[in-house]
Amino acid sequence: MLNLNHLSSFVALQQTGSFTEAAARLGIGQSTVTQHIQRLEKALGRQLVFRDTHQVKLTAEGEALIGYARGMLDLNGKVSSLFSETRLRGRLRLGVSEDVVANRLTGILEDFIRLYPLIDLELTVALSAVLYQMQDAGDLDLVLAKRHLGETHGRLLYREPLIWLARDPDLLPARGEALPLIAFPPPSITRRVAQEALDGANLPWRIVCTCGSLSGLTAAARAGMGVLVQPRSMAPAGLREVPADRLPLLEDVEFVLISRRGTDTALVDALSNLIAGQIAPQNPRRD
Incomplete structure (x- = not known):
């Protein structure tokens, strides 16, 4: 056995x-x-x-x-x-930002359904700002999303840098030409950070592709349409990081958990602690 x-x-x-x-x-x-x-x-x-x-x-x-x-x-x-006397049951409404879903969510959900099979999970995937709006309206119990540096809402999980990504960084337009950007629609944290960085460096840019799905943005970037901004640990396969001397440095981004007041504390804590114990930057491994 x-x-x-x-x-x-x-x-x-x-x-x-x-x-x-x-x-x-x-x-x-x-x-x-x-x-x-x-x-x-x-x-x-x-x-x-x-x-x-x-x-x-x-x-x-x-x-x-x-x-x-x-x-x-x-x-x-x-x-x-x-057969546990303390088993948890009920419904929990979880909101997760688009980029987290593509990289981290499967393992979290696998462990969650194994540990808490009597909890029904209602999952919403959207941009971080949209998730915060939904939570403020009472539509989500727990949100796993990004926040700007300097913001204080939520339970900080970790912080990491945003990077510029392209299929072939050597083929980017010369300085002075408009940089083609591939981005989530507003309101998007990564879009705003990219635009502010380029404006601060007096570099022209234009949005060549907008999509609410990371898979769609990734497909556009892999096709060579332009430059995509993502957290370093979530860089999609098939894209390369643009060298630091080609484009301005991007600020870091923070990933946080935010629970809504008035929710079932036991349910929220169960999932929050599971997420906090698992989610972290995924760097190349050598062990």
């Missing part, structure tokens, strides 16, 4: 791509995660994880196992919740 603790380490490793981050998420030592993976591989007689100095990824056998591992952990969580 497979050990659920071993499977939990295996799933966390698949989600994070890092032994260090998997251990931090589970609240155990990195050596313990390593032991769990080794014992799981011994029990199955197969290598499940491939690791070198640059990356951690699943082998073909590991990919075959991951769906079953999630299923076993989900079932265990549902059974435990069903």
